Amino acid sequence: MNKITGLFFGIFFLFGASWLGLVAYPYLTFAGLRQTKDEATGALAPLPNPGIATQGARVYAANGCLYCHSQYVREKGEGNDVDRKWGTRRTVARDYMFDRQVFLGASRLGADLTNVGVRQTDPQWFYRILYAPQTLSPEVSMPAYRWLFETREIQGQPSVDAVKLEGPDAPPAGYEIVPTSEGKALVGYLLSLKKNYPLSEAPEPTE
């Protein structure tokens, strides 16, 4: 075997090992995950995502939320995520089995969103933060996402989705600020982020 053939095979097989371990293995293994059944109640977990969540995930990606927000909770001892109330337990592979797009994220310039749908259940809260983040804090580094909303004249009854705003952000009299379909989808997605069901492979930390 001459030198260049040896080089070629070396290049091929050494990289092939990492490809088998980190590409082929997870690709095949995680396709085989199934829901678990709670023995006492018979409840299945996790549950498939509602349709609006799948649409909203696209809006989440398009607006780059993932560059500042993460979506996983680390084991207690590997990080203080549980103490920060970002979740009651660590997240595991099964939690993400139904997600067409998994946004684990690598930055926490913003809060972790794994369980944001547990912490906040009111769509109004999300609308306000997305439209005017400075209502959270004047110094917040989150930008406003006003293109997810439209200002329109109130026709008859005000919309139930109209964003409740005060001060300089409030719409002129007779007008209301309502989320677009993209805005609604994004908030639908965020509300669906709940990984608060029990899983046997990820018990809640005891203390």
Next chain:
Amino acid sequence: MKEIAISEEESRAESDAGYDDRSGVDRSIRIPVLIFFGSGVFWLVLASLFYLLSSSQMFTPAAWWTFPGVEWLSFGRTYPIFFNCYVYGWATCVGIGTGIWLLSRFSGVTFRSPLFPILAACVWNVGIITGVLSLLAGATTGRELLEFPPASAFIMFLGLVVVSLWAITIIWNRRFGRMYISQWYLMGAFLWFAWMYASANLALGIGLAPGVAQPAINWWYVGSLVDLWFTPIALATAYYLIPKIIGRPIYSEKLALLGFWGLALFGGWTGLTYLIGGPLPAWMITASIMAKVLLLVPVLATAVNFHLTLKGHFGGSRGNLALRFVVIGAVVYTAYSFVGSIISARSIAEFTQFTFVTMLHRQVGLFGFYSMILFGAFYYIVPRLTNRRWLFPQLIESHFWLVVVGLGLLICSLTIGGLIQGFGLEDPQIPMIAVNDLLQPFLAIQNFGVLLLVIGNLGFAVAFTLILLISTPVRERRVATEQLNEASESTEAEVSVA
């Protein structure tokens, strides 16, 4: 006087016995290399502008100069556009250009019409253009460094396959039997990159990878991209330029081989260190951490080899700007790899993960290690391809200092800021908002550092445009460089005596 000595080793090469032969090689591959270089510089300018915009948006999200309220210029789009333009536009284009130039020189092959690499360059750039337009419109896959939609990725892949096959063919048809270490690295780089790019895009874009297989494959790709595409290209370049410029063979071929095989063995495993504590089997993450630590073996072998080759010749890097860029890049490579291993340890990652420290680490790898070496290559190669000299060497000198100072500011501000952020995040008593408030002064310094970097890169683009536009007769240049040579050699001698 010494700052003009960028052209010093040009005359040395001309007096070199084999020059005439190589200039034939250079002529035959000039057009594809210049297309890759030219498009690379264009993307560098675009990436720099988006970099400045995105880092300003992070610092002052509501200020008018950051375009608040403009959907297609919001942070969620400017940041991935900056990063993709930088990685696929600048870094990859200039990497391919340098790679095929090096391979042609080593192989001594002249081409009658280099149609395939020209075609590849055009196709690759069309892919990037469609990808960037998609990102502006919000059509993204939402996976880091694989944001381009599958159609753009497919176009880019076509260009990549053509140029990779062509590169391997040059190696196969080389006129000189013995292969130099740079050829090993380049052969690996072209094979690995085509492979990782194809399989990541196939598995994620078309193959619908299930659940957490997506981030696993995504970060495998990002780790491999840095360690098995950018790193081998940069090392191949340094292994060529350092001995060439100082006129001395590489210290040890055995060390070089250890460096190569170590990189080939561990380089593909490092990516999952970005997911420490993540929802993946523990062995996968542990394997990545171990690979990151073991990678220090080839890194050290390479660093020692460079150091012993350069020993006694460090003075030369003062007089020769191309060498100065390469040496700084090589030093940053060692430091960057050490920091990479440290922040991959689980007990340290607890604090540094998700913070500016990891973001900074990735950027230093690209800006401080890879781009520095490739800037050096650029300054060395372009005069030889065009048979012209760099006008206004002060521009190159200021490019160097702007990049070094800008990078220094970035490193200081984001390391301190990132550590404060990390300790803040790990203390559940401190609210998120308060953690981010602490970061404001560091983001201000970072923003200024980015501004310097961007100005430096724009100066580089101006220098490149000038050499393309303005012809300087070779004869005249020779006389000028001979005079300069004497001046710079005397400073070199003084330095080595001291």
